[in-house]
Amino acid sequence: MAGFWFTEKQTENFGITMKVNRTLHTEQTDFQLLEMAETAEWGNMLFLDGMVMTSEKDEFVYHEMVAHVPLFTHPNPENVLVVGGGDGGVIREIMKHPQVKKATLVDIDGKVIEYSKKYLPTIASELENPRVDVQVGDGFMHIAEAENQYDVIMVDSTEPVGPAVNLFTKGFYAGISKALKEDGIFVAQSDNPWFTPDLIKQVQKDVKEIFPITRLYTANIPTYPSGLWCFTLGSKKHDPLTVEDARFHEIDTKYYTKELHKAAFVLPKFVKDLAGE
Amino acid sequence: MAGFWFTEKQTENFGITMKVNRTLHTEQTDFQLLEMAETAEWGNMLFLDGMVMTSEKDEFVYHEMVAHVPLFTHPNPENVLVVGGGDGGVIREIMKHPQVKKATLVDIDGKVIEYSKKYLPTIASELENPRVDVQVGDGFMHIAEAENQYDVIMVDSTEPVGPAVNLFTKGFYAGISKALKEDGIFVAQSDNPWFTPDLIKQVQKDVKEIFPITRLYTANIPTYPSGLWCFTLGSKKHDPLTVEDARFHEIDTKYYTKELHKAAFVLPKFVKDLAGE
Numbered sequence: 001m002a003g004f005w006f007t008e009k010q011t012e013n014f015g016i017t018m019k020v021n022r023t024l025h026t027e028q029t030d031f032q033l034l035e036m037a038e039t040a041e042w043g044n045m046l047f048l049d050g051m052v053m054t055s056e057k058d059e060f061v062y063h064e065m066v067a068h069v070p071l072f073t074h075p076n077p078e079n080v081l082v083v084g085g086g087d088g089g090v091i092r093e094i095m096k097h098p099q100v101k102k103a104t105l106v107d108i109d110g111k112v113i114e115y116s117k118k119y120l121p122t123i124a125s126e127l128e129n130p131r132v133d134v135q136v137g138d139g140f141m142h143i144a145e146a147e148n149q150y151d152v153i154m155v156d157s158t159e160p161v162g163p164a165v166n167l168f169t170k171g172f173y174a175g176i177s178k179a180l181k182e183d184g185i186f187v188a189q190s191d192n193p194w195f196t197p198d199l200i201k202q203v204q205k206d207v208k209e210i211f212p213i214t215r216l217y218t219a220n221i222p223t224y225p226s227g228l229w230c231f232t233l234g235s236k237k238h239d240p241l242t243v244e245d246a247r248f249h250e251i252d253t254k255y256y257t258k259e260l261h262k263a264a265f266v267l268p269k270f271v272k273d274l275a276g277e
Numbered sequence: 278m279a280g281f282w283f284t285e286k287q288t289e290n291f292g293i294t295m296k297v298n299r300t301l302h303t304e305q306t307d308f309q310l311l312e313m314a315e316t317a318e319w320g321n322m323l324f325l326d327g328m329v330m331t332s333e334k335d336e337f338v339y340h341e342m343v344a345h346v347p348l349f350t351h352p353n354p355e356n357v358l359v360v361g362g363g364d365g366g367v368i369r370e371i372m373k374h375p376q377v378k379k380a381t382l383v384d385i386d387g388k389v390i391e392y393s394k395k396y397l398p399t400i401a402s403e404l405e406n407p408r409v410d411v412q413v414g415d416g417f418m419h420i421a422e423a424e425n426q427y428d429v430i431m432v433d434s435t436e437p438v439g440p441a442v443n444l445f446t447k448g449f450y451a452g453i454s455k456a457l458k459e460d461g462i463f464v465a466q467s468d469n470p471w472f473t474p475d476l477i478k479q480v481q482k483d484v485k486e487i488f489p490i491t492r493l494y495t496a497n498i499p500t501y502p503s504g505l506w507c508f509t510l511g512s513k514k515h516d517p518l519t520v521e522d523a524r525f526h527e528i529d530t531k532y533y534t535k536e537l538h539k540a541a542f543v544l545p546k547f548v549k550d551l552a553g554e
Contacts, residue, residue: 013296013317040290227504266540
């Protein structure tokens with residue numbers, strides 16, 4: 001189809017709407033409805049089950065903030081795992097860190113990887129990097145089988161519906177803790193405080209029971225519900241708020257800065273209350 | 278009308294859409310199209326010329342961030358002016374500061390004040406406070422006629438179209454400087470960096486030519502374009518970034534905190550670049 005407006009209902013009574021120049025691909029995969037479209041405002045976009053996953057115009061925010069916050073917090077992140085993230089954006093950011101020797105991506109849906117390479121080439125640009133191991137598989141199972149293996153784990157999942165439902169459980173966070181080394185760090189996207197306050201509360205509560213250092217940070221993502229996106233960070237040892245200035249090295253970013261690394265954890269009052277801070 | 282979806286096109290190709298339970302009031306005033314509606318997601322809302330001005334659910338962000346940042350930066354804000362802001366939200370926040378002896382509100386459109394009192398009572402709640410002087414008039418003229426009078430001036434205007442077009446000019450900022458006392462501070466909303474980067478650049482450039490301390494800060498407002506709203510602060514003497522902890526007194530807020538007061542000035546890289554920082 002071509003020349004229509006797509007509307008994502010972000011809640012029952014509110015949504016965003018955008019002009020689509022043309023649909024690039026539509027397919028019901030084994031896991032979800034995958035759609036790629038060229039939009040007039042945001043460039044090419046990926047939708048899963050009717051929800052915006054990423055756009056060429058604003059993708060840098062999400063991908064930079066998932067990757068750089070834990071990677072600059074950990075003193076020597078050599079072995080990194082990404083669960084989900086088949087579009088490759090988080091991997092692209094991870095590759096900006098020379099200390100990372102290996103980044104493993106486990107996405108359950110190979111079609112996301114395939115069509116991201118085709119229609120989102122600037123996002124998927126590092127998926128062929130020799131330091132990257134791309135696996136099509138169940139991230140939940142991958143985590144369950146790993147032990148004392150990763151320095152950093154990033155959960156780049158969809159919302160807790162469909163294939164990602166297991167990725168928002170306490171059992172999963174316990175598995176992540178086991179899969180991490182003794183000073184490991186994990187980050188997961190955890191939706192927004194305006195429409196899903198209970199989810200944020202629950203995730204914070206669950207992660208706090210497992211990780212001694214649990215923190216919430218936010219970033220502005222205009223195509224995501226409310227524009228205020230939350231990330232939960234769980235860490236066994238290293239605190240993102242006490243990273244020394246010397247640890248930051250120069251990287252090319254459009255959103256992340258070393259100052260924002262810390263400011264992103266300073267929450268609006270109502271979000272702070274949700275996080276139980 | 279009742280039971281329809283209202284869509285605001287925030288750009289030519291992108292917008293937000295929301296369920297409206299019923300229209301409360303529609304009127305072409307002498308200055309703009311004024312609409313009040315009861316929405317399912319955001320409570321009662323005010324629209325001017327088809328643009329969201331404020332909603333009961335998220336209004337606290339804008340109003341707190343306009344008011345408290347300059348009021349906690351200024352050591353003794355006794356005389357405050359609000360240009361625009363007829364809904365009364367900024368005034369309500371100003372009244373939380375006991376040092377303020379008088380707050381003058383000058384809105385060009387008396388109908389905004391009238392219907393905000395009627396349909397947004399929790400926002401307009403302090404307009405009858407004896408410390409508040411409500412005037413229906415031209416803010417541009419009011420500023421032009423004032424000299425060495427105000428400690429803080431807040432410009433709570435619509436976008437630079439219609440009646441607010443004069444409020445985004447260098448002449449206006451020069452007038453504000455003249456209207457302020459020798460250690461005065463002003464704040465103006467200045468749109469968003471995703472869709473109006475040139476406006477932000479221009480306002481920053483203009484204000485810098487007049488105020489020795491010029492800063493940009495942001496807040497998340499879900500019903501405003503991109504969710505990332507910018508505020509420009511111009512100050513003759515006091516720097517919002519060096520406010521001492523002792524100056525903050527307890528106030529009841531849902532967004533602003535003394536930590537966020539400073540963190541709000543830490544900008545994403547691409548916004549920092551627009552601000553010329």
